[in-house]
Amino acid sequence: DTLEIDGHSFVELNDAIEHALKAEKPVAIICNTIKGCGIDFMAGDFRWHYGAINEELAEKCHASLGKYYQTRLEGKGV
Incomplete structure (x- = not known):
């Protein structure tokens, strides 16, 4: 199946x-x-499929993911 x-x-x-x-x-x-889903500036952009990010960019990613999942958990797209 x-x-x-x-x-x-x-x-x-x-x-x-x-x-x-x-x-x-x-x-x-x-x-x-979708690779990068939930991170507004990464989602669907092939350039983010490889390489490393620095600490500042990691903080931006975490903030973006936090907003994304908060919206989903509020029932706006679970």
Whole structure:
């Protein structure tokens, strides 16, 4: 059995895992994702798929992720 889901959706991910745990045979879960999702200046930009970031940029990434997940947890796109 194979499931294809939005890998950024907590609901879809939870449902897929629950399905897999109940299944009597192996289940493959394909999670479609966007590299850098949740970091406004990185999402979908291939230039961020490699290399390292400095401490200042790491702080910006954490702040961006914090805003992204807060919005999702408020029910605006979980």
